[in-house]
Amino acid sequence: MASLHALFGGTFDPIHYGHLKTVQALAQEVSLHQVTLLPNNVPPHRPQPEASAAQRVAMVRLAIADRPLFNLDTRELERQTPSYTVETLEQLRAERGTHQPLAFIIGQDSLLSLHKWHRWQQLMDLCHLLVCQRPGYARAMPTPALQEWLEQHQTADASALHQQPAGLIWLADTPLVPVSATDIRRRRHQGLSCEDLLPPAVIDYINHQGLYTK
Template sequence: MTTIITSPRENALAALFGGTFDPIHYGHIKPVIALAGLVGLQRVTLLPNNVPPHRPQPEATALQRLTMVQLAIDDVGSSLLDIDDRELRRANPSWTVETFETLRRERGANAPLGFIIGQDSLLSLPQWHRGLELLDICHLLVCARPGYGATMATPALQSWLEARLTRDARQLHRQPAGLIYLAQTPLLDISASSIRERRHAGRRCDDMISPSVQRYIDEQGLYR
């Protein structure tokens, strides 16, 4: 399977959403669709990770995870979502900041660029490899997550956050990078780890994942 990605209109805010997607589930898809409506996104590109450096290695193969992402997109039945598989074609760990440096070079200095993350990832961003440098390259579009607050770990980091917050989504379209938008997206208590645990216990997950993804998991015998 190859990259499935098309370009939104010139100078539109381009947003990418990365994840291991082992497997992709409604907790990924539904908040991102809601975010797109809040921010006015024409396109959201899903960016599956290959070798996440800070997490256990995926149970599904890169090809299986990519296939599940495409099946989930097909189930949505909308042109909103597409895929960029560049990280799956790497043999080395996926450092987000390096991927976005490449995207910035491709799209030019003035193109608005956004990275969609969850509130949990925002709070841990200082521990990421060059995590705070992401704001020099893109905006952060933050989806709400159940159980996570909005306060950073230290007063200095909280000041860093507050200096970059915007409530005006239009600003995300007017400048290339540097802003943080906290979106009031649906709070769905779903995680890939809980899906894998349910599968390991022989339980189905139809309420957590789309029908085509569930069928593929069954056909492939994943997470048993």
């Protein structure tokens, strides 16, 4: 069986150490050799990113240039319609075959609201979920039924993630990295330094493009 391949979606407006360091710690925890970053195409009814799709992709490329764990997949940005995670996973599953172990990385905040996602109950047929801690979010699900669903799928055996293609949830013991893109944009708007929050090449690009200054 092929080794576990993980996917990590995000707006990446901009990509920062909260994304990179958390996923690198997760990779060590569950023996990931490759993580594909999937920049989101933001639906029209959601607040639009300050950076364009091309700028967000450029920042991701710069951030991962010296990090061989990561690669980039821009398929969600190439669609003209809103991109749903379940549809992207169906597409990837069709490409990789039924036996390839696939995992989707989310934060604890996303796990708590997963029941609001489009066709959320089909996710476990397509992938494992690797859940990273997020500062300030509860560990328990919002209802007893959802907590039971979590416990049915949860595993404490990392090797199981590599041995079956989908269906398990891993609650990661990743470090709490208190960095958010919202905070970075706010700091930039206020003229504050973000040197310690994101890679130098990304900061140089942001400065060169004049991003997050309004």
